[in-house]
Amino acid sequence: MARVIMVQGTMSNAGKSLLVAGLCRIFKQDGYRVAPFKSQNMALNSYVTDDGLEIGRAQAMQAEACGISPSVHMNPILLKPTTDMGSQVILQGEVVGNMHAVDYFKRKKDYIPVIKASFDSLAKDYDIIVIEGAGSPAEINLKQDDIVNMGLAKLVDAPVVLVGDIDRGGVFAQLVGTVMLLDEEEKTRIKGLIINKFRGDEKILEPGIAMLEEKALKPVIGVVPYMNVELEDEDSLSNHLLRKGRADSIRKVDVAVIRLPRISNFTDLQVLCMEEQISVRYVERADEIGTPDLIVIPGTKNTISDLLWMRENGIESRLYRLAKEGVLVIGICGGYQMLGEKITDYNHTESEWDEVRGIGLLPLETQFQDEKTRTKVRYSCTGMKGAFSSLEGKRIEGYEIHMGKTTSIETGAQMDSYCGETVYGSYIHGIFDACEFRQALTKLLCDRKQIPYDDVEKISYKEYKETQYDKLAEELRKHLDMDAIYKILG
Numbered sequence: 001m002a003r004v005i006m007v008q009g010t011m012s013n014a015g016k017s018l019l020v021a022g023l024c025r026i027f028k029q030d031g032y033r034v035a036p037f038k039s040q041n042m043a044l045n046s047y048v049t050d051d052g053l054e055i056g057r058a059q060a061m062q063a064e065a066c067g068i069s070p071s072v073h074m075n076p077i078l079l080k081p082t083t084d085m086g087s088q089v090i091l092q093g094e095v096v097g098n099m100h101a102v103d104y105f106k107r108k109k110d111y112i113p114v115i116k117a118s119f120d121s122l123a124k125d126y127d128i129i130v131i132e133g134a135g136s137p138a139e140i141n142l143k144q145d146d147i148v149n150m151g152l153a154k155l156v157d158a159p160v161v162l163v164g165d166i167d168r169g170g171v172f173a174q175l176v177g178t179v180m181l182l183d184e185e186e187k188t189r190i191k192g193l194i195i196n197k198f199r200g201d202e203k204i205l206e207p208g209i210a211m212l213e214e215k216a217l218k219p220v221i222g223v224v225p226y227m228n229v230e231l232e233d234e235d236s237l238s239n240h241l242l243r244k245g246r247a248d249s250i251r252k253v254d255v256a257v258i259r260l261p262r263i264s265n266f267t268d269l270q271v272l273c274m275e276e277q278i279s280v281r282y283v284e285r286a287d288e289i290g291t292p293d294l295i296v297i298p299g300t301k302n303t304i305s306d307l308l309w310m311r312e313n314g315i316e317s318r319l320y321r322l323a324k325e326g327v328l329v330i331g332i333c334g335g336y337q338m339l340g341e342k343i344t345d346y347n348h349t350e351s352e353w354d355e356v357r358g359i360g361l362l363p364l365e366t367q368f369q370d371e372k373t374r375t376k377v378r379y380s381c382t383g384m385k386g387a388f389s390s391l392e393g394k395r396i397e398g399y400e401i402h403m404g405k406t407t408s409i410e411t412g413a414q415m416d417s418y419c420g421e422t423v424y425g426s427y428i429h430g431i432f433d434a435c436e437f438r439q440a441l442t443k444l445l446c447d448r449k450q451i452p453y454d455d456v457e458k459i460s461y462k463e464y465k466e467t468q469y470d471k472l473a474e475e476l477r478k479h480l481d482m483d484a485i486y487k488i489l490g
Contacts, residue, residue: 036062044264053093286314297335336425340364386421398430
């Protein structure tokens with residue numbers, strides 16, 4: 001059976017996902033078979049496995065760090081918020097329905113056998129399992145029926161390291177307060193503390209660390225600096241979504257992404273960081289859009305609600321006018337559905353609306369259905385025209401996750417993608433990952449702006465991410481007490 005270590009945090013976005021990925025990479029480099037595990041993940045960023053099942057994107061990223069294919073057993077429960085009060089519940093990759101929060105909390109202990117079965121499946125095949133918690137183990141209102149923090153640690157007998165985020169302030173209170181709110185058995189499970197996202201000279205922390213160890217009665221096994229690594233973030237707290245304002249320079253291609261209230265799979269856009277000419281920013285108001293070179297409407301967990309949000313705040317009318325003036329627009333998944341003439345949801349799969357008018361930039365209509373499409377795709381672009389004609393034949397690969405079926409108003413044929421003169425839509429997440437398509441799009445944007453495009457051969461996105469995992473592991477080796485980590489593992 002596998003050795004186990006669990007990373008818990010004092011709050012959401014304390015850096016658990018990145019630390020788990022880094023530890024996974026270190027153990028892989030040291031010759032171990034290692035896998036990530038998160039029993040319950042609440043996120044709108046998801047991923048389709050090779051066998052067509054859905055898990056959280058963070059666990060797919062961590063699996064890459066391990067050098068293995070993502071498996072549904074790495075994230076047996078995925079919650080995708082559809083409203084402020086409820087989520088779509090996905091068990092071992094399959095949708096079981098939408099639940100209000102109170103109903104899910106009543107039932108979640110029923111899912112313990114599912115969690116244990118997935119964990120045991122991994123434990124048979126790997127030497128080490130690195131478990132990620134969620135939020136904080138000291139959320140008193142959730143502790144009684146916990147299945148993702150200390151409840152899970154007890155279930156699989158996992159030692160715990162507790163991570164605090166110094167960048168957001170109050171890290172000593174975070175760590176000491178969290179430990180104090182735990183019961184004695186839970187306190188015993190914590191084997192070490194980590195201060196994460198530190199900026200500056202570590203020597204200034206020494207008095208605080210001494211007092212922290214005295215108050216918490218736990219050793220500090222690492223002070224991890226704020227690391228400049230480009231890896232996919234888990235949720236809407238991502239720093240990538242805070243990038244606003246104008247393009248960095250007049251020589252940069254300005255890409256404006258609509259930051260929808262229920263934005264999903266925004267990681268589709270992170271790959272564009274590889275293109276030096278492109279500057280990506282996120283906008284929430286019509287007056288922030290300006291006149292970019294490209295507007296992207298990303299995926300969303302509630303297409304109709306987010307379309308109506310765009311309509312109410314003026315983004316829709318601004319986007320429509322810019323598209324008619326020749327500004328390029330790309331819609332992905334839910335963003336693609338919005339670009340059509342009409343969206344219907346008679347079964348109320350996603351919303352309370354039966355039918356709404358789309359933006360009207362493509363001759364399409366979308367009907368929501370109860371069955372979810374989950375599939376990996378790979379093909380060459382066809383039917384590209386107008387401003388996008390240079391993308392004809394370029395290879396795309398990625399995956400589809402959606403509940404809707406989009407058809408042509410003219411022919412009734414199902415359309416998983418569609419190209420107009422200045423507007424292109426596709427259901428494919430990861431559409432920019434393929435080097436050929438991304439570079440062709442970048443060249444197209446540079447040509448339209450009459451700036452030079454550097455067409456030297458670049459490494460693939462997969463190769464780029466490998467360098468980032470290695471960089472992450474290198475930094476963690478410098479700043480974590482790995483001897484202590486291995487001692488915790490036994």
